[in-house]
Amino acid sequence: MANQTLADRFRTLDSQRRLKLERARDAARITIPSLLPPEGYGENESLYKPYSAIPARGVTAMASRMLSALIPLNEQPFFKFSLESGVKPSLEIENYLEVLSYQLYTKIKSQNLRETVFLALQHLIVVGDVLFIIEDDMSTRLIRLDHYVVRRDVIGSIKEIIFVEYELNEDEESLYGTFSAGSPHSQTKMGYDPIYVQCVYNEKKDEWGFKKEKNEEVIETGKYKVLPFIPLRWGSTVGDNYGRSHCEDIIGDISALEAYSEALIEGL
Secondary structure (H helix, E strand, O other), X not given: OOOOOXXXXXXXXXXXXHHHHXXXXXXXXXOOHHHOOOOOOOOOOOOOXXXXXXXXXXXXXXXXXXXXXXXXXXXXXXXXXXXXOOOOOOHHHHHHHHHHHHHHHHHHHOOOXXXXXXXXXXXXXXXOEEEEEEOXXXXXXXXXHHHEEEEEOXXXXXXXXXXEEEEEOOOHHHHHOOXXXXXXXXXXXXXXXXXXXXXXXXXXXXXXXXEEEEOOEEEEEXXXXXXXXXXXXXXXXXXXXXXEOHHHHOHHHHHHHHHHHXXXXXXX
């Protein structure tokens, strides 16, 4: 719809993946609850405390091993540059590309890449999806699953992304205000104004249209050739917009262990 705001568009797409969020929250609840808290969770509320820490330790160990393989601690770049044509470059160009890879690696290493990738791996193992964002200064951050929506085509290519950011509201009264009517509790935050960001792929121009909206008003537009917003997923299913996590595949064992641990502890 032409008059549909990004907030309305977000709510429409969000309503179509409720079962996915329920499955992801069930998996997070008995592994690492802070990865995807229950709907309506606030910072001052307590999370569910699993009876067994074995699943959480397994997720942490698995993420640590994957991080060591992806970003080794040997001060060597985990990537290299090459010519787009695939032709082997001359010695001079090859040396230049090698120096360039070291310069870029030094730049991103000085930021928070390792911490963000480690947290992203935990999200993928437990929840199955996470949005990875690369900023202009090469720092990185994540948007958790309940704060973004995506649309993919039948082969899994991204066609649309909408996510929610938050801007600090300097008005002290906003800290004690109420939630706005019709706004989902999961997209509101006391003392902050929600900002919706949308990226839509244009196949004809081979570029991404960018739009940012605040209080139902467009405050920024632009275009991207290379998108700095990367929706990651653990396992893909044909035709699905979202992925499936490793924990979802073994949720029976994790649930049984949690139930056994609860019965053992409460029965003592």
